[in-house]
Amino acid sequence: MHNLKIAIGGDHAGFSYKQQLLQTLQVAELKDFGTFSSDSVDYPDFAHPVASAVESGEFDFGILICGSANGVAITANKHQGIRAAICWNEELASLARRHNNANIVCIPERFISFELAQSIIEIFFTTEFEGGRHANRVNKISC
Template sequence: MEKLVLAADHGGFELKEFIKKIIAGLGGYEILDLGTNSTGSVDYPEYGQRAAETVVSGQAERGIIFCGTGIGISIAANKVKGIRAANCTSELMAEMSRRHNNANILALGGRIVEPELAKKIVKIWLDTPFDGGRHEQRVAQIE
């Protein structure tokens, strides 16, 4: 069973809750929810960093993080060495973030991505493997 960490600020809280139910319905995933647990204002860098540290420590294999746009929380997560967080707004972006970049965190904007599109993005991101090959060298250069 793959462990996934989820984290959001207030702008991503509602989408996180929606996606958490979708993932639970898929089966095969253990979810570690780091919060936030309401729409009360919190600081996205804290949640992005905590999720990223959870992935690099091995407590979760991958993560999905949420803020209003997905931008701020992905920037915060990417400050943690070993993280490749991709802020995705389309199914193609989700697929390519896995195939070519081996993204280990998906970022979504709760005010940008509608729930049904987010559901599709998450399913593609979870199901798409890293292609490896020539992309391994590029991912290594990022590190």
């Protein structure tokens, strides 16, 4: 996990966890795409830059955080090269990587503890894509 380049962002409802992750994640590079306060903002303004950074290959993975994780996931998944997964437990994080080759983890701050969010992110970043029959399915996602 230490050699990864990670893009992170979220809206006001994800600001607290984002700030904590900026202090605790130990990766090679961690770029904060905002928001930079808890003032109300529009989540697409932060989800699109994170998704673009991962889609371009500049970053290995992304983390998006908002209240439910739905808004940021929907926005990020508009990008052709993105497979953003809402994860609220460890098993979903593992499956998102193993079966879907997800490249952005979306965290619902209002519904899980920070400790669980940390565990989900660690599992997401350390779980390999299984390929095989799952690769066939993932390859059919883009239009």
